[in-house]
Amino acid sequence: MSLTSSLPSSVDVTALVAGLPDGCVIVDPSRMDAYRHDRARDPGAGTPLAVVRATTTEDVQVAVRFAVEHGLSIVPRGAGSGLSGGSSAIDGCLVISMERMRAIEIDPVTRTAVVEPGAFNAEVKAAAAEHGLWYPPDPSSFEFCSIGGNVATNAGGLCCVKYGVTTDYVLGLTVVLADGKAVKLGGARLKDVAGLSLTKLFVGSEGTLGIITRIVLRLIPAQRAPSTLVASFGSLDSAIQAVLDITRRMRPSMLEFMDKASINAVEDLTKMGLDRSAEGMLIIQSDEPEVYAATEIAEIAEMCEANGATEVFSTDDPETGEAFVVARRMAIPAIERKGSLLLEDVGVPLPQLGALCRGMEAISSAHDVTIAVIAHAGDGNTHPLIVFDPMDADEAARAQLAYGEVMDLAIALGGTITGEHGVGRLKKGWLPDYLGPDVLDLNHKIKNALDPSGIFNPGAVLEHDPSRRE
Amino acid sequence: MSLTSSLPSSVDVTALVAGLPDGCVIVDPSRMDAYRHDRARDPGAGTPLAVVRATTTEDVQVAVRFAVEHGLSIVPRGAGSGLSGGSSAIDGCLVISMERMRAIEIDPVTRTAVVEPGAFNAEVKAAAAEHGLWYPPDPSSFEFCSIGGNVATNAGGLCCVKYGVTTDYVLGLTVVLADGKAVKLGGARLKDVAGLSLTKLFVGSEGTLGIITRIVLRLIPAQRAPSTLVASFGSLDSAIQAVLDITRRMRPSMLEFMDKASINAVEDLTKMGLDRSAEGMLIIQSDEPEVYAATEIAEIAEMCEANGATEVFSTDDPETGEAFVVARRMAIPAIERKGSLLLEDVGVPLPQLGALCRGMEAISSAHDVTIAVIAHAGDGNTHPLIVFDPMDADEAARAQLAYGEVMDLAIALGGTITGEHGVGRLKKGWLPDYLGPDVLDLNHKIKNALDPSGIFNPGAVLEHDPSRRE
Numbered sequence: 001m002s003l004t005s006s007l008p009s010s011v012d013v014t015a016l017v018a019g020l021p022d023g024c025v026i027v028d029p030s031r032m033d034a035y036r037h038d039r040a041r042d043p044g045a046g047t048p049l050a051v052v053r054a055t056t057t058e059d060v061q062v063a064v065r066f067a068v069e070h071g072l073s074i075v076p077r078g079a080g081s082g083l084s085g086g087s088s089a090i091d092g093c094l095v096i097s098m099e100r101m102r103a104i105e106i107d108p109v110t111r112t113a114v115v116e117p118g119a120f121n122a123e124v125k126a127a128a129a130e131h132g133l134w135y136p137p138d139p140s141s142f143e144f145c146s147i148g149g150n151v152a153t154n155a156g157g158l159c160c161v162k163y164g165v166t167t168d169y170v171l172g173l174t175v176v177l178a179d180g181k182a183v184k185l186g187g188a189r190l191k192d193v194a195g196l197s198l199t200k201l202f203v204g205s206e207g208t209l210g211i212i213t214r215i216v217l218r219l220i221p222a223q224r225a226p227s228t229l230v231a232s233f234g235s236l237d238s239a240i241q242a243v244l245d246i247t248r249r250m251r252p253s254m255l256e257f258m259d260k261a262s263i264n265a266v267e268d269l270t271k272m273g274l275d276r277s278a279e280g281m282l283i284i285q286s287d288e289p290e291v292y293a294a295t296e297i298a299e300i301a302e303m304c305e306a307n308g309a310t311e312v313f314s315t316d317d318p319e320t321g322e323a324f325v326v327a328r329r330m331a332i333p334a335i336e337r338k339g340s341l342l343l344e345d346v347g348v349p350l351p352q353l354g355a356l357c358r359g360m361e362a363i364s365s366a367h368d369v370t371i372a373v374i375a376h377a378g379d380g381n382t383h384p385l386i387v388f389d390p391m392d393a394d395e396a397a398r399a400q401l402a403y404g405e406v407m408d409l410a411i412a413l414g415g416t417i418t419g420e421h422g423v424g425r426l427k428k429g430w431l432p433d434y435l436g437p438d439v440l441d442l443n444h445k446i447k448n449a450l451d452p453s454g455i456f457n458p459g460a461v462l463e464h465d466p467s468r469r470e
Numbered sequence: 471m472s473l474t475s476s477l478p479s480s481v482d483v484t485a486l487v488a489g490l491p492d493g494c495v496i497v498d499p500s501r502m503d504a505y506r507h508d509r510a511r512d513p514g515a516g517t518p519l520a521v522v523r524a525t526t527t528e529d530v531q532v533a534v535r536f537a538v539e540h541g542l543s544i545v546p547r548g549a550g551s552g553l554s555g556g557s558s559a560i561d562g563c564l565v566i567s568m569e570r571m572r573a574i575e576i577d578p579v580t581r582t583a584v585v586e587p588g589a590f591n592a593e594v595k596a597a598a599a600e601h602g603l604w605y606p607p608d609p610s611s612f613e614f615c616s617i618g619g620n621v622a623t624n625a626g627g628l629c630c631v632k633y634g635v636t637t638d639y640v641l642g643l644t645v646v647l648a649d650g651k652a653v654k655l656g657g658a659r660l661k662d663v664a665g666l667s668l669t670k671l672f673v674g675s676e677g678t679l680g681i682i683t684r685i686v687l688r689l690i691p692a693q694r695a696p697s698t699l700v701a702s703f704g705s706l707d708s709a710i711q712a713v714l715d716i717t718r719r720m721r722p723s724m725l726e727f728m729d730k731a732s733i734n735a736v737e738d739l740t741k742m743g744l745d746r747s748a749e750g751m752l753i754i755q756s757d758e759p760e761v762y763a764a765t766e767i768a769e770i771a772e773m774c775e776a777n778g779a780t781e782v783f784s785t786d787d788p789e790t791g792e793a794f795v796v797a798r799r800m801a802i803p804a805i806e807r808k809g810s811l812l813l814e815d816v817g818v819p820l821p822q823l824g825a826l827c828r829g830m831e832a833i834s835s836a837h838d839v840t841i842a843v844i845a846h847a848g849d850g851n852t853h854p855l856i857v858f859d860p861m862d863a864d865e866a867a868r869a870q871l872a873y874g875e876v877m878d879l880a881i882a883l884g885g886t887i888t889g890e891h892g893v894g895r896l897k898k899g900w901l902p903d904y905l906g907p908d909v910l911d912l913n914h915k916i917k918n919a920l921d922p923s924g925i926f927n928p929g930a931v932l933e934h935d936p937s938r939r940e
Contacts, residue, residue: 108718109714109717109718109820109821110717110819110820110821110850111717111721153663154663154667156660156661160660160661161660164638164660165660165661167667167670168634168638177908177912181908183906183908183909183912184909185909187819187884187886188819189817189818189819189849189850189851189885189886189889190626190630190631190634190635190849190850190851191626191630191635191817191846191849191850191851191886191889191890192817192886192888192889193623193624193674193886193888193889193890193891193892193893194886194887194888194893194897194901194904194905195893195901195904195905195909195910195913195931196671196674196675196678196679196912196913196916196917196931197624197637197670197671197673197674197675198671198909198912198913198916200637200667200670200671200673201666201667201668201670201671201916203667203670204663204666204667205666205667208666209666220721221720221721244579247579247580247581248578248579249602250691251581251690251691288759289758289759289761289762291759292759347659347661347662348659349580349657349658349659350579350580351579351580376661379659379660379661380580380659380660380661381659381660381661414657415659416657416659416661416662416663416664417664418662418663418664419659419661419662419663420661420663421663422663423663423664423665427664431664431665434664434665435664435665436653438647438651438653439653439654439655439665439668440665442647442653442666442668442920443665443666443668445919445920446666446668446671446916446919446920447666448919449915449916449918449919450912450915450916461665461666
């Protein structure tokens with residue numbers, strides 16, 4: 001089954017090719033294949049009419065106007081590292097890829113970066129670092145995800161527990177709208193309240209309101225080298241109680257959790273000596289200045305021990321500490337080796353973290369599927385990874401049931417179905433339950449106001465609103 | 471001249487009174503007078519039909535439904551400390567005042583506050599401090615402005631140069647919409663990307679999209695006691711060059727500027743010994759841990775001296791430092807004693823700060839009016855205060871011309887007409903020039919989608935859109 005559309009199946013792209021620089025437009029099916037999916041490998045992904053690899057805002061405008069003229073849908077695309085099917089192609093659509101728009105300019109005086117959306121998160125960090133500055137948001141995929149995709153999903157990461165999420169760093173955007181006009185929103189100013197907060201509205205809109213072609217980011221001074229603490233626990237409850245004790249009293253710069261299945265998957269891969277018997281492991285960092293970091297880490301160690309940690313290790317050597325952070329980042333690829341994955345991104349208010357984890361254990365038992373859990377524990381954002389054998393249809397079906405029940409559980413606990421990956425196409429079915437009818441209706445009203453024909457990423461986040469063309 | 475409306479001049483409020491708790495509805499003209507203006511004293515303010523002092527979200531819903539039924543406009547109102555006429559009453563409107571909705575609950579585990587909109591900013595800070603937590607945004611009016619008004623205008627303050635603005639701390643909102651429904655947006659979760667970023671859209675919307683009745687705020691650990699440096703300069707240019715040198719290299723927790731007129735007005739009032747001959751004074755704080763603050767302040771002192779500061783004073787005694795911050799906060803009331811004020815809030819990218827200040831000097835000369843300047847210099851946000859004698863019609867007219875030209879200048883320099891006070895009714899005339907037609911159109915599209923009949927704060931921020939009822 002592919003995402004179908006009632007759009008014309010064949011449109012002559014000659015005018016599109018002629019209107020864009022050489023090499024921008026791909027129509028060769030074998031070359032287009034790489035543009036059909038993101039990392040979620042949505043089985044419903046379709047086949048585009050053409051892929052436009054834009055080089056400028058103007059290129060994007062040309063492509064949008066062509067799409068409008070011919071009634072085509074548009075699927076915008078960054079680096080294709082999305083985990084929710086937000087970039088799944090639609091049959092007969094135009095994919096607009098940002099991979100060639102990668103310029104980065106740093107202004108150290110205003111401490112801002114002006115970035116094209118195709119630049120990788122890691123490239124922005126590196127450019128900022130040349131000026132002693134830092135762009136904090138750090139999704140685990142930071143080495144291969146684009147900053148445009150980060151903005152489109154309001155991406156998070158490991159540092160958010162202290163430093164916030166992508167939207168906290170977005171000061172301005174250039175956006176191509178549904179009529180092909182390009183607008184500049186906000187700019188290199190920390191303060192600007194003239195008119196509605198449109199910049200922030202486009203952050204997290206997953207390509208459904210317009211196409212972001214330029215981003216003004218706030219930077220902050222370089223992070224200090226962190227100290228790291230790793231603690232193993234004999235029970236899930238004690239690990240989670242340690243998390244709550246820590247967040248109540250201090251604000252570490254990282255507070256990550258791995259469960260037994262994740263620890264073992266990573267240990268299988270790395271042989272770095274993680275405690276395979278532990279039910280939970282916390283990886284915690286402090287980036288306070290030297291003496292203060294030492295104090296903070298010592299207090300955290302005490303709290304872990306008071307909660308019965310079986311092993312506590314700490315280091316102020318950044319490289320040793322980074323090895324554990326790498327281990328944490330490696331969890332998804334390590335678990336991917338065990339089978340196909342359904343990757344969740346549910347978040348709850350911190351006091352519900354224990355209930356969420358225990359509920360997921362129950363779901364795992366009930367459906368007899370492995371659910372490995374890694375979490376940005378300090379902000380209640382978990383990534384349950386449901387593992388299944390794709391050749392085992394029954395297990396795959398049970399995994400799918402579990403996938404839905406985990407989101408239902410998060411909603412019941414006052415949480416969200418997605419903290420940082422986006423709704424995309426894979427979680428769309430749960431959005432109405434999460435938002436409720438009134439907030440869902442508000443979402444449709446905004447979508448319809450800005451994209452009345454529904455050309456931008458149709459089927460992502462929101463179902464088509466049948467009232468749209470009334 | 472008062473803001474007129476084509477609405478029925480007399481509506482029977484019996485049903486409204488009956489539908490709300492005792493004492494909620496005020497119709498006595500002498501008591502309503504206090505609800506006609508905010509601090510901008512908009513001469514065009516009208517007279518409301520009634521004032522509703524809501525006690526709950528449900529009260530607000532009753533009032534909104536009554537307004538819808540009778541075709542009344544609604545002007546929401548916090549503490550009335552607004553500086554742009556955003557809360558000017560309209561003839562025959564319902565004013566919905568939040569002054570009685572002041573509950574504050576702090577959750578130290580999630581480090582959030584759930585706050586009703588009428589609570590003062592200072593009350594939220596105090597409640598957070600009881601748990602060792604901090605709500606950073608600090609408009610100069612923090613002791614008498616409401617948190618709801620802060621959210622409505624995305625208020626800033628002195629700490630923003632390091633800690634950001636109100637929107638950076640808003641995680642969730644309850645909002646009463648134009649059909650009387652109440653919706654909950656976001657919540658006590660740092661990460662949530664399920665659906666469009668509606669929470670952030672309502673921040674800074676100045677009461678034009680709905681009425682905020684409950685706010686979930688992010689808190690951070692208590693600020694360390696700051697060290698303070700005060701530097702006087704013999705020329706404006708050298709003071710501004712010092713600002714740019716500092717922001718390029720570090721991130722102080724405060725970086726304020728006062729010009730000669732402001733210094734002298736404050737000195738008239740306080741006799742605290744400020745240098746009356748200085749052309750500019752910087753008040754700078756560092757809240758880094760002890761040794762680091764001392765280093766930062768020493769480096770800042772060097773940069774001020776290198777730029778020819780005539781006097782540099784520093785102290786690590788918080789009380790001594792606070793006296794200078796109080797002096798800075800006192801600038802507006804001190805200058806108010808010199809005459810009536812037109813209070814600006816223009817901001818520019820930092821490298822344009824000098825051009826903005828020099829341009830304002832030229833405007834002051836051209837129109838022969840005093841323009842005193844205070845500024846959140848570290849983020850390029852200035853508050854030129856145009857002083858005039860209200861009994862001198864010619865001077866008042868020249869002041870009004872200067873008021874507009876300062877905003878024109880900011881726009882020409884790539885800046886904004888308002889950094890933290892809001893557009894309200896007084897700056898509305900300059901918004902189209904600032905936004906340009908396409909972004910203005912986007913603003914209208916959102917407004918019309920959420921408030922199709924235009925009942926919420928009509929005439930604030932945006933002109934009525936004649937296409938709205940098409």
